[in-house]
Amino acid sequence: MEFDTIAAISTPSGEGAIAIVRLSGPKAIEIADKVFRAPSGKVLASQATHTIHYGHLQDPWTEEVVEEVMVSFMKAPKTFTREDVIEINCHGGIVSVNRVLSLVLRAGARLAEPGEFTKRAFLNGRIDLSQAEAVMDLIRAKTDRAMDVALGQMEGRLSKLIGTLRQALLESIAQMEVNIDYPEYDDVEEMTRPVMLEKSLWVRSEIERLLQTSSQGKILREGLSTVIIGRPNVGKSSLLNSLVQENKAIVTEIAGTTRDIIEEYVNVRGVPLRLVDTAGIRETEDIVERIGVERSRKVLKEADLILYVLNYSEALTAEDELLFEAVKDMDYIVVINKTDLPQKIDLGQVQQLAGNKRLVTTSLIEEEGIDQLEESIAELFFEGELEAGDMTYVSNARHISLLHQAHQTISDAIEAAEMDVPVDMIQIDVTRTWEILGEIIGDTADDGLLNQLFSQFCLGK
Ligand code: GDP
Ligand code: ZN
Structure with missing residues (x-):
């Protein structure tokens, strides 16, 4: 996939003395070099990746010096969006930040839509959906600690655990398939039930543990x-x-x-x-x-x-x-x-x-x-x-609600298994649980859901 280069103010206005204008895309470096002047005269393109440079922004048309800045230079793919990223740190006043932004827009960038940076990270396979949502929590995080939790989630702890749970469910679904394919063998059915029950009970207890930590997530935010x-x-x-x-x-x-x-x-x-x-x-x-x-x-x-x-x-x-x-x-x-x-x-x-x-x-x-x-x-x-x-915290309301749903469907499956309901009936509930857990990490999410999620992001993230 090829994208254009986007730019936005990525710090919430009014917060802190420093503001950042972020650029991401194939022309990020080229655009930055059009406006950035280092005292050494070196262009950013000649610098090592993941370095920070002091200098001034200069309007290339009027040659007027616009702002004193620090520029972070990060080459793809080890960046948040997996694209080339430039972050221009400038003094936080609304006027100066807007001046910087308008300068890079004139130099060839397009103004990002709300959530577009995060959407790119998601589309470029850098993060999954639950991580993308963690970014949203990050923006809202009230303290450093809450931020750590959001970051921990970003690192994929929750995704990893959900992945493991889904794997277990998949294994019991596969076992049930065997069962359904060979209904004449009673001993297969005999084997399937305990495997399925054991895995389902484990999945349920993990879901319960996750739901318990959700209140701690709340503590950290409130x-x-x-x-x-x-x-x-x-x-x-x-x-x-x-x-x-x-x-x-x-x-x-x-x-x-x-x-x-x-x-x-x-x-x-x-x-x-x-x-x-x-x-x-x-x-x-x-x-x-x-x-x-x-x-x-x-x-x-x-x-x-x-x-x-x-x-x-x-x-x-x-x-x-x-x-x-x-x-x-x-x-x-x-x-x-x-x-x-x-x-x-x-x-x-x-x-x-x-x-x-x-x-x-x-x-x-x-x-x-x-x-x-x-x-x-x-x-x-x-x-x-x-x-x-x-711990793996669940602090997102949508995740909590999905976990509750998954808890319900896996409980239905467990109950049915204990009551000797035919295995193919139980499989419906197990499959549904697998799907619901998948929604947390964006695996079965449809486009409508995606757009709804990303449009909630603040501008510049
Ligand atoms: P409260 O009734 O427990 O809420 O107590 P306050 O905070 O209203 O304080 C009662 C009084 O003790 C006030 O006159 C305070 O100025 C005074 N006070 C509070 N801390 C100290 C302290 O460390 N040393 C001294 N000498 N007086 C204090
Ligand atoms: Zn008092």
């Missing part, structure tokens, strides 16, 4: 629900403020004046957190009653992470111990705040109550200890149960 608890006045709102680094929550001198639940979305070292300050859910000064309040229980129970704040300058109270009890089965970090004041807390006792949980000391007023807290949060997340790096 943030870990993080609840800040502690007695009045220990510094919960101050902690929320420190983490948000803006003064959105109300910090007061008087205990118990924060009324509403405050939620903030922050990115702590790549971990997306949705922070909740529980000061607002306090209905009474009495902490025992407070824990009893339905609403706070619910908030606690739904939390992925608890930040439990204690006062360094006060002895532990019975209330504090009750809170330790309330969170004992959850992921929490103990934050001992106000270390700028004289110590009254018994750290040994805290250690004992906290068991193997992490302890961090802070003085929020002196902006001390926040780094260690952030470090602990990141550690807990990246080294903890979630083990984000090793």
